[in-house]
Amino acid sequence: MIELDGVGREYETGGGTVAALADVDLQVDAGELVVVLGPSGCGKTTLLNLVGALDVPTSGTIRVAGKDLTATSRAALAAYRRSTVTFVFQTFNLFPSLTALENVRFGADVARRPDAAAASREVLERVGLADRAGHFPGMLSGGEQQRVAIARALATGNPVILADEPTGELDFHTGRQILELLAEQAADAGRSVLLVSHNREIARMADRVVELSGGRVLGDGPPAGGRVPVADLRW
Numbered sequence: 001m002i003e004l005d006g007v008g009r010e011y012e013t014g015g016g017t018v019a020a021l022a023d024v025d026l027q028v029d030a031g032e033l034v035v036v037l038g039p040s041g042c043g044k045t046t047l048l049n050l051v052g053a054l055d056v057p058t059s060g061t062i063r064v065a066g067k068d069l070t071a072t073s074r075a076a077l078a079a080y081r082r083s084t085v086t087f088v089f090q091t092f093n094l095f096p097s098l099t100a101l102e103n104v105r106f107g108a109d110v111a112r113r114p115d116a117a118a119a120s121r122e123v124l125e126r127v128g129l130a131d132r133a134g135h136f137p138g139m140l141s142g143g144e145q146q147r148v149a150i151a152r153a154l155a156t157g158n159p160v161i162l163a164d165e166p167t168g169e170l171d172f173h174t175g176r177q178i179l180e181l182l183a184e185q186a187a188d189a190g191r192s193v194l195l196v197s198h199n200r201e202i203a204r205m206a207d208r209v210v211e212l213s214g215g216r217v218l219g220d221g222p223p224a225g226g227r228v229p230v231a232d233l234r235w
């Protein structure tokens with residue numbers, strides 16, 4: 001589903017060139033959950049932004065769902081962002097003046113789903129928040145807000161979920177609920193989930209762990225010691 005080939009991203013700064021990513025090869029299949037693990041500044045967000053077509057690489061090629069993002073018109077990239085990828089952020093990024101249901105509906109509308117209303121209700125129910133549909137984000141706990149953000153991502157129906165430290169603001173127990181939801185998306189719904197974290201424990205839930213350091217892939221394989229269910233994670 002996702003295929004990066006020799007991808008680099010350099011930034012020109014006052015002090016010279018910074019290589020946020022260098023020569024990255026990566027593949028993620030449909031139904032696979034891959035954790036991108038690494039310390040602050042290693043290039044994790046840069047990688048997600050490239051796969052999400054929010055940024056373009058300075059070298060290499062990126063193919064997602066059969067489309068070469070590096071050889072695609074602006075109009076086609078806009079369609080790609082609407083219909084193929086969706087983001088979940090550390091800081092939820094809900095619209096404060098929209099209710100939980102309206103936030104979720106936004107996701108369905110962006111993807112131009114004809115069944116937007118029904119799909120939004122169904123997804124909000126799936127994350128266990130049907131009874132909070134009319135609440136505004138300010139009336140929800142952090143974990144509930146992140147569940148709404150995940151529901152908004154799922155409501156797009158898009159096959160690729162890009163999650164940037166989605167549990168970073170949450171306590172351990174609530175964080176695990178969020179990870180359960182993401183794991184289901186890969187295992188049950190057949191989506192590709194790219195989950196960014198600096199937490200080695202979270203990487204244990206992955207089908208594959210890609211370790212980044214200084215913008216380069218240091219390792220790519222199943223978690224050391226084997227994959228464990230989210231329920232068994234402790235941090």
Ligand SMILES: Nc1ncnc2c1ncn2[C@@H]1O[C@H](COP(=O)(O)OP(=O)(O)OP(=O)(O)O)[C@@H](O)[C@H]1O
Pocket residue numbers: 011012013018019020038039040041042043044045046047198
């Ligand atoms: N717009 C930019 N201009 C210049 N340098 C940048 C820019 N964006 C990112 N960088 C640099 O690229 C490197 C990778 O940044 P990135 O945000 O991808 O790291 P990260 O792994 O997501 O870190 P964190 O865990 O702190 O979020 C960093 O050294 C950063 O300073």
Ligand SMILES: [Mg+2]
Pocket residue numbers: 044045046164
């Ligand atoms: Mg980051």
